[in-house]
Amino acid sequence: MSAADPQPIVTFPEALSTREGWLEPFPWYDRMRRESPVRYDDDREVWDVFSYDGVKSVLSDDDAFSVDPMNLPEERTTEMEESPMTETMLFTDPPDHRRLRAVAESEFRPNAVADLEPAIRRITQERVEEAVSEGEFDFVADLAYPVPVIVIAELLGVPPEDRDRFKSWSDTLVARPDEETREAFRRLQREQEQALEELQEYFVEMIERRRTDPRDDLITTVVHDEGAALTERELLGFCMLLLVAGNITTTNLLSNAMRCLEGRPEPIGRIAEDGTARSRTIEEVLRYRSPVQAFFRVAKAEADLGGQTVTPGEGIVAWIGSANRDPATFDEPEEFDPTRSPNQHVAFGHGTHYCLGAPLARLEASVVLSELFDRIDGFEIVDEELQPVRSSFIYGVESLPIAVE
Numbered sequence: 160m161s162a163a164d165p166q167p168i169v170t171f172p173e174a175l176s177t178r179e180g181w182l183e184p185f186p187w188y189d190r191m192r193r194e195s196p197v198r199y200d201d202d203r204e205v206w207d208v209f210s211y212d213g214v215k216s217v218l219s220d221d222d223a224f225s226v227d228p229m230n231l232p233e234e235r236t237t238e239m240e241e242s243p244m245t246e247t248m249l250f251t252d253p254p255d256h257r258r259l260r261a262v263a264e265s266e267f268r269p270n271a272v273a274d275l276e277p278a279i280r281r282i283t284q285e286r287v288e289e290a291v292s293e294g295e296f297d298f299v300a301d302l303a304y305p306v307p308v309i310v311i312a313e314l315l316g317v318p319p320e321d322r323d324r325f326k327s328w329s330d331t332l333v334a335r336p337d338e339e340t341r342e343a344f345r346r347l348q349r350e351q352e353q354a355l356e357e358l359q360e361y362f363v364e365m366i367e368r369r370r371t372d373p374r375d376d377l378i379t380t381v382v383h384d385e386g387a388a389l390t391e392r393e394l395l396g397f398c399m400l401l402l403v404a405g406n407i408t409t410t411n412l413l414s415n416a417m418r419c420l421e422g423r424p425e426p427i428g429r430i431a432e433d434g435t436a437r438s439r440t441i442e443e444v445l446r447y448r449s450p451v452q453a454f455f456r457v458a459k460a461e462a463d464l465g466g467q468t469v470t471p472g473e474g475i476v477a478w479i480g481s482a483n484r485d486p487a488t489f490d491e492p493e494e495f496d497p498t499r500s501p502n503q504h505v506a507f508g509h510g511t512h513y514c515l516g517a518p519l520a521r522l523e524a525s526v527v528l529s530e531l532f533d534r535i536d537g538f539e540i541v542d543e544e545l546q547p548v549r550s551s552f553i554y555g556v557e558s559l560p561i562a563v564e
């Protein structure tokens with residue numbers, strides 16, 4: 160498990176392992192939904208679920224399916240034990256899940272998140288101004304990536320003077336090797352281990368300081384929640400989870416939105432002034448190019464999955480990106496329709512583990528897109544060779560150079 164890819168290692172399906180395959184996995188999903196909506200893949204030794212109903216039931220049946228990778232057979236979990244991320248709500252089943260999630264729930268409700276809007280707008284405006292004045296810029300590096308990182312830093316309570324350090328750790332954790340060589344890969348791996356260690360030390364110190372010197376920030380709230388009584392490791396895991404789960408996902412929601420909107424002046428025109436049009440567009444991006452394409456579960460009990468029997472300890476990949484294109488649920492699913500309503504996508508999951516940060520992600524997307532399209536009339540993607548994000552479940556592109564009008 161790496162910091163940027165916090166799910167257990169499940170090898171990637173062969174069909175998606177090329178650049179083209181992972182940039183556009185949708186034709187493969189379509190074939191799988193028709194030929195084998197639930198199947199056991201002998202090569203990867205996991206179950207794959209592709210249908211909307213199947214994905215929804217896997218994500219929400221906590222009795223049969225666990226999020227805790229420690230339920231996997233021992234030989235598949237060796238790398239995971241060291242990370243504090245495994246002790247977070249994302250990888251904990253009920254009933255303990257409730258204690259870990261409740262500490263932050265009220266801070267992430269839509270009305271609490273709405274208070275962050277002025278800060279998000281300020282952070283966005285600074286970045287948009289600078290980027291747009293250049294005429295051509297990398298939408299990922301200059302906007303989609305820094306905005307969520309700075310927002311989460313402010314929310315947690317990282318003081319302004321530490322923000323550059325914080326962002327540089329975060330940059331290293333999501334970086335790609337600068338060349339495709341084994342040496343470059345090892346170098347980056349060492350840098351990432353070091354960044355992870357420093358970031359963890361930083362959070363440990365911050366947690367300690369907030370114990371004696373409470374502030375008006377999320378770390379203080381969580382540290383002083385006596386009902387939950389999080390351990391040191393759980394507190395550290397919580398901070399790391401927000402950083403990892405909240406950033407790469409939102410970055411890719413934003414860049415996926417730009418891929419959906421290129422060459423479509425109509426929705427772009429409406430985004431700047433019409434809040435309903437803007438939120439429908441964002442929901443459709445979430446459905447059409449879901450930032451999280453897949454999530455993992457482990458069978459706890461013998462269970463029926465689309466007429467087949469799953470046995471305890473077996474892994475299951477719920478293909479969210481495929482569920483969101485299922486024609487049994489969505490009319491013309493392969494069409495990007497920014498006016499689609501209702502839109503019952505499962506991009507934020509379903510059930511107990513439904514994304515805690517969904518209101519924040521929606522607000523960030525709304526602010527960034529409205530600020531950008533308030534200043535520009537249109538844009539063009541200027542890179543022909545987009546590279547998919549190197550992850551087995553996050554969907555987006557590494558960089559997105561655009562020219563703005």
Ligand code: HEM
Nearest residue numbers: 248249404405408409412450506507508512514515516520
């Ligand atoms: C577009 C952006 C985002 C997408 C697509 C997304 C997607 C998801 C999905 C699919 C899950 C469910 C995983 C499962 O069922 O096991 C999830 C859970 C979670 N997300 Fe997000 N997420 C996004 C943004 C955020 C943000 C901004 C934050 C926080 C700052 C966040 C924090 C979390 C947390 C803490 C969980 C675990 C909830 C639990 O286990 O109870 N996410 N997210």
